[in-house]
Amino acid sequence: MSDIDDTEMRDDEAVEEEHKMYGQDAMTEQELGEKYPNRPRNHSKTLPFHDLFLTLFNPLSENRKKPLGPAIARRKLGPHGQIQNPNDVRRSLIERFIARWRKEVGNDIYPAFRLIVPEKDRDRAMYGLKEVTLGKLLIRIMKIDKNSEDGYNLMHWKLPAVKAAMAGDFAGRCFEAISKRPMRVTPGNMTIAEVNELLDKLSVAQKEENQRPIIEEFYNRMNAEELKWLIRMILRQMKVGATEKTFFEVWHPDAENLFNISSNLRRVCWELYDPKVRLEGEDAGINLMQCFQPQLAAFQMRTMEQMVARMKPTEEDPAFWIEEKLDGERMQLHMMEDESVPGGKRFGFWSRKAKDYTYLYGNGFQDEKAALTRHIKTAFNSGVRNIILDGEMITWDPKVDALVPFGTLKTAALSQQANPFSDGNRPLFRVFDCLYLNDVNLTRYTLRKRREALNASITSIHRRLEIHDYQEAHKASEIEPLLRQVVAESSEGLVLKNPRSEYRLNDRNDDWMKVKPEYMSEFGEALDCVVIGGYYGSGKRGGGISSFLCGLRVDQPDIDQGADPMKCHSFFKVGGGFAAADYAEIRHRLEGKWIEYDPKKPPIDFIELAGGDRQYEKPDVWIKPSDSVVLSVKAASVTPTNQFRPGYTLRFPRFRKLRTDKDWTQALSIQEFKNLKACAEEEKNEKQFKVEDARRKKQIVKRKRETVIQGHESEIKTPYAGPTTKVFEGHNFLIMTESLKPNKKSKAELEQLVKANGGNVVASEKDPKTILIADRNLVKVASMQKKDQRNIIRPSWLLDCVKQGEIDVGRPSLLLPFEPQHFFYATSAEAGHYDHNIDEYGDSYTRDVTAEQLLDLFSKMPTHFDHGERSRKRYNGNNVLNRLIEEDPGLDAIPGRIFHGLSIYCKDVSPETARLIPFAGGHVVDKIEDDQVTQVVICKNSVALKEIRKAVAARARPPRIVTEDWVADSWRERTLLDEERYMPL
Incomplete structure (x- = not known):
């Protein structure tokens, strides 16, 4: 209609x-x-x-x-x-x-x-409701004891519970609790409009006493499933699959x-x-006083040389720009002429998430409540009637003339509103782009042209509004000294920009790329700290402790002065780099020793947190240092903070190994850390570091193989059965029919194929482990289908196994996983169990395809088209994956990204290892002389070890040499494990 x-x-x-x-x-x-x-x-x-x-x-x-x-x-x-x-x-x-x-x-x-x-939805204000507050409201509305099973599960939704939804799913916990005592069993009669009306009231209620009647009305008029989805809407955590x-x-x-x-x-x-x-x-296009979605920097996914190459430098223009990545809040400034505003200019400020901050930073030059605009009257050059600037709002401390770590920006702005000329912390707007000038949209212009417009329009106001500096470079080698400098200064990292690029809204692409100093090779690799607390995970990591609070041991001199000898100060949280076996080992050693953290009775005799009574970074559970374990971690650098007791913490800490050889008294103490930090600062200019990629993109590289035939035809008395391998060793097969098109083979030929490759041919299906093979619906085959107790596999699976195993001649091999196409009949109990072994077009994750099969796969794939002739966007797999990872960080651990960004040279390794590296996103290098090599993988007891060490010893950044177990274990644990555990002897 x-x-x-x-x-x-x-x-x-x-x-x-x-x-x-x-x-x-x-x-x-x-x-x-x-x-x-x-x-x-x-x-x-x-x-x-x-x-x-x-x-x-x-x-x-x-x-x-x-x-x-x-x-x-x-x-x-x-x-x-x-x-x-x-x-x-x-x-x-x-x-x-x-x-x-x-x-x-x-x-x-x-x-x-x-x-x-x-x-x-930016029109509806935030509700001011988090899981804990919602849990309290529901407990009161349902009139249950907070210490009852359901009450406890709601208030401790991250903790594992018996007969409860997966830990970390708050809406799921609410659903289970409400289902036991619902006001309605069937769905209610509320319309979408009525729900919106009540949600609008909830957003303006803010105070708990005003919110409770609204939540109670929802409870009375909805069933449990409706309330589950309503709670997800309130928390703005839908994740419906689109x-x-x-x-x-x-x-x-x-x-x-x-x-x-x-x-x-x-x-x-x-x-x-x-x-x-x-x-x-x-x-x-973008317009004044209309908040847009800004361009974002792509995640670091390649070596520095590859990142520079992706910006497509030319002989005429090989330059790229290097900017410091700022640790603040992305902000866009809009200014336009408006005579109704004192001073004649009206301002608007919006964050990356489109939150309006004009009330904080000012709507005009004479706004008495402005934390910024009243200080920048002379920033805009004559002739600027309107403008849109893109930049970062950061906090600056004028007393020490230094950047203040992220998290203090709003406090500083409110302080400036009250005391505009104080020498306290203040907001500083660093501008790096100009997107609109005097009624002209500049997003289609190159970055170099936009920078020219910025320099012609803006004059920096010291420590209020400044044009962000950049350094022009031409070679990837120019990045490393600047990265070393930002590590020494505890900065956020670098951003590489292509000066020939246009501005692309709400997009991550290779024109802007982050370079973060994720981990250094020396500093932080000797930090052995004691575990003093644990945090339960959510989502996929729910149900157990997923990260740990580590502390610094109080030194002996302090103990002599009356301090408790078992006390530690909170220092950092670590949750990355753990394999399943690491979690299991820690869980085993600490089982029964964890104590639930009670904020009303904090364990001050054992643990001291930052913030005094505020108890910053308080854990879900804690443990006495004397009962705990010591973890070895590495990190990028040390950074100041008020969230941890020493006033410092580690940037990007990552687990290396469990120090079973140390007890808590041998862990890093406060004074030892101070000494280590002092030494690190003295030697910062000599430090060598490497960048470890934190995000790995799925990149499956398929390798075609030539068929290798073992033996000579004169030696084969029966029809040729394929290469002689051990792929079927230890398995029994009942061959019931011949193989039909396209690989016609008689029943005798199939039996010979099985025997030639290590398998046994049997005449009965009584053994449930016997693999049944058929390609025609004969009487016996139909009888087995009617019983619906055994799967029947097509002969094509036998041929695929042999083809895949031919490069592993002489080695025990694993059978190929079943794929849907391999089933002549699948029992109703197992129907669909093997769907995950192929992608959406039927392409196998473990088996190579022929040219004919590849063409068939391509024919099933949809062609890409643009919506309208004016659309300038094209499909970019990297952008899609980056966007998914931004929305759901858990996707960063997908198998195809484990080795992404790594260039690996293999020596004397098994074919399985050689195949697995590109399958998991890594790049296999043919020559060890290649400067891009980041790791060398060899088999245990390789005779080439001495020769390899000699070949890489002279390099400025020699690659890590590891055994091939590092590849297999990292794949099994779905995370990149620390190489030092796998160094060959």
Whole structure:
């Protein structure tokens, strides 16, 4: 149904619902009408709230759980019987919901989108509710004891619990507690509009006593599943299996672009309700006083040489820029002429998340509450009528003329509002880009041109508003000295920028790349600290302690003066670098020794935290130092902080190993740390360090092999059975039929194939471990299918196993995992269990494909197309993966990223190891002389060890030499393990 302007043609209930829903809005109905004169109007009431999860959230979540390569039997079929992959299913679900909304409700989908992507709704204020507060409210509403099983589980949602949802899933815990005592069993009758109306009230209530009646009304009118999704909306942690990008693409081809330039969900819904009407001209670009989604720096994924090469330098222009990465809050400044504002200029400030900070930094030169604008009257050169600047807001301490660590910015700004000319901490805006000048959008200009516009428009105001410096470089070798400098100064890192690049909204690409000094080779590798606390994980790491609080031991002289000999000071938290075996070993050694941390009765005789009564970084559980273990960690550097007791902490700490040879009395003490820090500062200019990649991208490199035939035809008395391997050793096979097309083989030939490759051929299926092989539905085969007790495998699997094992001649080999195509029949109990062994197009993760098979796979892949001729974006796998990792950091541990960024030379290693490295994202180097080599992998007791050490000894940064167990163990543990554990003897 088309948009209807005549109110009389709309349902009275729809008009009343709209009035209630938007009556809570900060803008009046008149203001909304003036700002959005062509806004759509719904002709009917909004859908029931429960339709959101019944027809959208739950199906999307189920689709998300499916592996990328589902078996044909489990794939959904389209209207014409075609197979749909999960991506198609996801899009189809969203399309159906939007089509239903247009038909049954109207063209104003804003009420639904506010609940579907609540984290993108900037019109509704934050609720001020976190898990703990929500848990307390629900306990009171349900009238249960906080010490009861459900009460305890709600208040300790990160802790593992018997018969409770997975630790770390707060909404799941709420669902279980509410399900036992629901006010409703069936879904309630609340509409989407009614939920929005109550959520608006909740956002302005703020105080707990005002919020409780609203939560209680939800509790009375919703069932447990509705409340579970409502809680996720309040926490803005939906994760339904589709991002806002997908919803935007389905809603309108220009929706994502409009959101990028405006950060306004309402505008996306109200201006782009007709897919046939496209954005044009100024509407498609950034505008004054309209918050946009800024360009972001890509994660470091390559060596420095490769990163520079990705910026595509030319002979005429080989330059790239190096900037210091600032430790503050990304901020955009808008300024325009406005005679209604004292001083004639109006300002606007927005963060990367589109939060409006104008109230803090000022709306004009004469704003008496401004923490910044009243100090920068002379910053803008004459002739600047309007401008948009991109930069970083940081905290500066004028007393020591130094940057203050992140986390103090708002406090400093509020202090400047109250005392504008004090010498206390103040906000400092560092500008690195100019995107709009005197009515001209500069995003299509190169960075070099935009910098020229910035320099011509802005004059730096010392320690208030400054143009951020950069250094022009031409070689990758120029990066390292600057990186060493930022490590010494405890800075955030570097950003490499391509001066030939345009500004791309809401995008991470190779034009801007972060270079972080993740870990150094010397400093921090000898830091052995005692564990004094633990933190339970959430999500995938829920159910156990996932990170540890480590401390510095109080020194003996202090003990003699009356201090407790068992006391430690909190120093840092570490949660990276642990393998499953490491967690298991620590858990075994500390079992029964953990004590729940009670903030009301802190263990001050054993542990001293920072912050006094505030107890900064308090753990979930603590342990007496004398009962604990010592961890060896490495780190990038030491940085000042008020969050840990010594006033310092480690940047990017990472677990190396468990020091079973040390007890807590031999761990690092406070004075020993001070001495170590002093020595490190003295030698900082001589330090050599290496950058270890913290993010590894999935990059599967497939290698084609030539067929190797063992033996000579004259030596084979039976028909050729393939290469002689041991791939089937220890396994029994019942061959029931011949093999059909395309690899025709008789039953006798298949039996010979099995025997030639180490297997046994049997005549009975009685042994349940016997593998059944068939390619035709004979009587015996049909009889076994009817019993539904045994899988029947196609002969093609035998051939695939032999092909894959031919490079491992003479070595025991593992059988190839089954793939959906290998099954002639799968029992109902095991149907779909092997879908994860292929990708969404049927490509195997463990088996090489032929050229013909590869062409067949390509034919199944959808072609990429742009939405509209004006679209300038192209699909970029790196950008998609980076965006996913930003939204869900847990994805950083996917197997295909383990060795990403590493260049590895292999010597005398097994074929399995050689295949695994590129499969896990690493690059195998052919020659050890290659300067890019980061690790050398050899087999144990290799005779070439001495020769290899000699070959790499003279290098400035010699590669680590490790045994091949390092590769296998890192793959098994799904994390890059420390190389020192695997150094050859």
